[in-house]
Amino acid sequence: MKGKLRKASAFTLSFALLASVFSGCSSNTAQPTSSTQKSDDASISTVPLPIVSKPITLRMFVAMDAKVAATMKNYNEIAVFKELEKRTGIHIDFIHPASMDAAAVKEQFNLMIASGDIPDLIYYNWIGDYNGGPNKAIKDGVIMPLNELVDKYSPNLKKFMNSDPRANKQMRTDDGTIYVYPEAQSPDQFAKVNPNPNPAFQTFGWQIRQDWLEKLSLKSPETIEDWYEVLKAFKTKNPSGSGKNDEIPLAPKGAGDLQNWVRAWGINYGFYHDSGTVKFGPYTPEYKEALTTLAKWYKEGLIDPDFALTDGKQFDAKVMGNRAGSWTGSTSGTFGRFVQLMKAKDPTVKLLGTVPPYVKGTKSYNFNVDEIKIASGGGVAISAKSKYAKEAAMWLDYGYSPEGSLLNTFGIEGQSYKMVNGSPQLLPEITNNPKGLSIDEALSQYSRGSGGLAFVMTPEIWHQRMALPEQQQIIGLWKAGSYDRTMPPGVTPTVEESTKIASILSTVNTYRDEQFLKFVMGQTPLSEFDNYMKSLKGMGIEDAIKIQQAAYDRYIARK
Known part of the structure; x- marks a missing residue:
């Protein structure tokens, strides 16, 4: 989840239409079969199956996962939810925003809340x-x-929280409030099936055409200085062999991908934090150094001139068209998919990753969470208006049981996996899909094991999803960066702080993103950087940093 800028969606849905969609769904919901708020209900030690004596329907708002969207139109088509309905007696009516774009999802979420039909x-x-954070939502x-x-x-879920103090800490606000059922995975559990420490939590990084490096007798770049030499060679020495000199040395998928490069400074x-002191990257002297380098690269044609407007399909076309030399992306959805597709097209293609880049004389940093994964504030919450809170809690909790975890992670035995010596193993239909789907795309037809919603992952899934030798190699390369400056998940401002910081950042982030593009593209000269910093200060960025510092300090003090 990571500092990426996403283009605003062209899709706009009217309030009336959205309200009608949600109200239309409610007509299919069964009437309550039991009270959900009785204080005299006895606690349970296991989730009973089925959960309800008569079938009920719960509605869920969730943005569509691109890996699911590759083959399906709704989560109701995924085998895991059909099986969950059989086991629990609860049908989930999924409500997906019409666009997966982050801005469009937020827009439709806000319209949904305004409609009152939650x-x-x-x-x-x-x-x-x-706006205001989870306590404000409550x-x-x-x-x-x-x-x-x-x-x-x-x-x-209680057992999982009690098993690891990090989970218990990250799943609460400062006052101890639990507000979501998270997607969870424990490094300790993954370590039991993988000798590498914390293998599951560095799933994003830098990717490069290794065959181009070898053709030009170049070493894999590490420092920014190394990268400059490699990108220049990619541009001028025609490593693709096309004879057109049409290579794109660095091909970001949108501005967000290019923004990741500031981490090298x-x-x-x-x-982020530096030895406990919270800082805002675009309000530092190092940011000017980063912009200066990126502007130089852009001016010299080392960065795709159309990067800011490049969407997923265009990005795929540039990589698959043998034009892109390097980019950033995920282990599976980007890297693994390209490895499989490009090798099928040309067996001589080699893709690999690099360590997170850094400036010579400094060290490499990661800014992705390297602990319990709880989606950094994301997860499934229960509506305050739900008539089925008790049933919803039990349905969600089943995903943290051994049986529910296996189902949510691996899908259906005999269809997507089989048991081998007591361990689940994905079937060839998933790992070598006959229709050419990536492992995650094929798995997404059966389970949520590729990520998303509320359950604890069965640890054996990790290396099976990352089964390609190239994927195994890049995990180690990406984890070479230090996590010393990563903000921990679950840092939660108070309601008052959240409202204030949201107001500040709505202005700051818009200005930051606009100026990033202008600085990199040369529309605003770097001589204007001091004025940029003064503008951020006038917008209240220093107040926002103080708020984030206070929230960080409270998080560290949590027990």
């Missing part, structure tokens, strides 16, 4: 995207605090 379950980033009557529900009706595109 579904039972909502998958959302409550820290990053809800105060607004959008979602409910989950402490009592978890204590009484979620024995499996030891800063993040958003907040």
Whole structure:
């Protein structure tokens, strides 16, 4: 989840249409079969199956995953949810925003809240995207605090939280409130099936055409200085062999991908901490150095001139068209997919990763969470208006049981996996899909094991999803960066702080993103950087940093 700028969607849905969509869904929801708020309900030690004596329907708002969208139109088509309905008696009516674009999802979320027709379950980033944060969402009557529900009706999640103090800490706000059922995975559990420490949490990084490096007798770049020499060679020496000199040395998919490069200067595109001192990357002297380098690269034609307008399809065309030399992306959805597709097209193609770049004389940094993964504030919350809070809590909790974890992670035995010596193993239909789907795309037809929603991942999935030798290699390369400056997940401002910081950052981030493009493209000279810094200060960025510092300090003090 990571400082990326996404283009605003051209799609706009009218309030009336959206309201009608949600109200239309409610007509299919069964009437409550039991009270969900009785204080005299006994706590449960296991989730009973089926959960309800008569079938009920719960509605869930969740943005569509691109890996699912490759073959399906709705999560109801995924085999795991059909099986969950058989086991629990609960049908989930999924409500997907019409666009997967982050801005469009947020727009439709806000329209949904304004309509007052709020579904039972909502998958959302409550820290990053809800104005005021999770406690404000509770105060607004959008979602409910989950402490009592978890204590009484979620024995499996309780067990997971008690098994690792990091999980217990990250899943709460400063006052101890639990607000979501998270997607969870524990490094300790993954370590049991993988000798490498914390293998699951560096799933994003720098990717390069290794065959081009070899053709030009170049070493894999590490420092920014190395990268400059490599990108120049990619541009001038025609490593693709096309004879057209049409290579794109660095091919970002949108401005967000290029913004990741500021990490090479030891800063993040958003907040980070330096030995406990919170900083905002685009409000530092190092940011000017980063912009100066990127502007130089852009001027020399080393960066795709159309990077800011490049969408997913255009990005794929440039990589698959043998024109792109390097880019950033995920281990599976980007790297693994390209390895499989490009090798099928040309067996001589070699892709590999690089260590996170750094300036010579400094060190490499990562800014991705390297702990328990709880989606950094994201997860499934229960609506304050739901008539089925108790049932929803039990349905969600099943995903943290051994059986529910296996189902959510691997899918259906005999269809997507088989048991071998007591360990689940993906079938060839998933790992070598006859239709040419990537492992994650094929797996997404059966489960949520490629990521998303509320459950704890079965640890054996990791290396099976990353089964390609190239994927195994890049994990080690990407993890070479230090995590010393990464902000921990779950840092939560108070309601008052969240409202203030959201107001500040709505202006700051817009200005930051606009100026990033202008500086890099040469529309604004770097001689104007001091004025840029003064503008950020006038917008209140220093107040925002103080708020984030206070929230960080409270998080560190949590027990």
